[in-house]
Amino acid sequence: AIKNPPPRLKIINELMTSSLEGEVSLYFSVDGSNVGYLRGIVPLDASPNFNVHCAVPDPAIYVAHELTQALRINEIDVEQEATVGSSESENLTLLDIHRSPPLSKLIEQFLRISINMYGEVFVKTIAHQTGQSSLFDAPLKILPSYIHTLLDIENSLDGIVITDGSGLSRSNRLSTYALARILFTVQKQPWFDNAYYEAFPTINGLRMKSGTLMNTIAYAGYIKEHSFVFSFMINNYHGETAPNMRKKIWNILDALK
Known part of the structure; x- marks a missing residue:
């Protein structure tokens, strides 16, 4: 139930x-x-x-x-069922004002609990606030534009196709090399330590984010003590269970700690 x-x-x-x-x-x-x-x-x-x-x-x-x-x-x-609407009446009593948590806390929920809807809303909100694209094609334009500006190198978008804000679409294309470069470069941003790095979940003793689809498993994150950035993407694997694949990744990361 x-x-x-x-x-x-x-x-x-x-x-x-x-x-x-x-x-x-x-x-x-x-x-x-x-x-x-x-x-x-x-x-x-x-x-x-x-x-x-x-x-x-x-x-x-x-x-x-x-x-x-x-x-x-x-x-x-309560005389009637709940409804939502606007009213021009002056005979209204304000009961409460609830404000959204700051973006740093929303990022924490997004990364640790994987509320994928947040990713979609983040991208569309940026599109709405900046006017860089319509809400419909926001992921296609906003994220690649940011990656290109962040990396600031020629051909920075080679092999990158992003079609949503959450990463759930199987139409997305992103290499481990590109993702590792992005994770490495954002360390220079003033918001990295307090807002971004601290929002990462701790998995196997390291700050990393997981991603899973059917027969697909991915992990990316930081070994900050040794200034390492890592990215694993295993796609369309067969003959292995997710726990076995995860154990092999842990063995590699344990050797790098």
């Missing part, structure tokens, strides 16, 4: 159990409809209670719904 689902959202459960490790994801349809899909693999020995982190399709109505439910639980009458 799903505890406290977003209002007006129909969730279709397509999860499968397996003896292999896997990931659980909640996907919303691209047209913004209120139909979500639970997809992925749940290990057979997983706890019956687990969390799925996701973005709700309509945050405003979700907050209004939660407030309505909280008032009713505390025996405060």
Whole structure:
């Protein structure tokens, strides 16, 4: 059972159990409809209670719904269901103002919990604020433009194709060499230590970010004590399980510590 689902959202459960490790994801349809899909693999020995982190399709109505439910639980009458809209009436009472966390904290959530929707929103927000592209083709223009400016070398975009902000699309093309150069170069930025490096999750004793798709596994990060930057991408592997592939990567990284 799903505890406290977003209002007006129909969730279709397509999860499968397996003896292999896997990931659980909640996907919303691209047209913004209120139909979500639970997809992925749940290990057979997983706890019956687990969390799925996701973005709700309509945050405003979700907050209004939660407030309505909280008032009713505390025996405060609410005459109608929650709605979202504008009003020109002067007879309004401000209950609260909730501000977004700073970008440094959002980056931490993006990297550590892998809330992929954040990546899409970051790129589209940059496009909206700068006017460099439309929201539709923001990943195609914003990220390559930044990489080209950051690396500041000829042919810096050779072999790089980016079609989304989260990295989930199989149409993306990025080499380990290009990614390692990007990770190395951003160390010169004033925001690197406090905002970026500290946001990386600690995996196997190192600051690194993981990425997984079916038969694809990737890790990239830093061995700061020795000024090393590393990037692994293993695509379309067969005959090995994800834990075995991960162990081989750990063995290499352990030798570099």
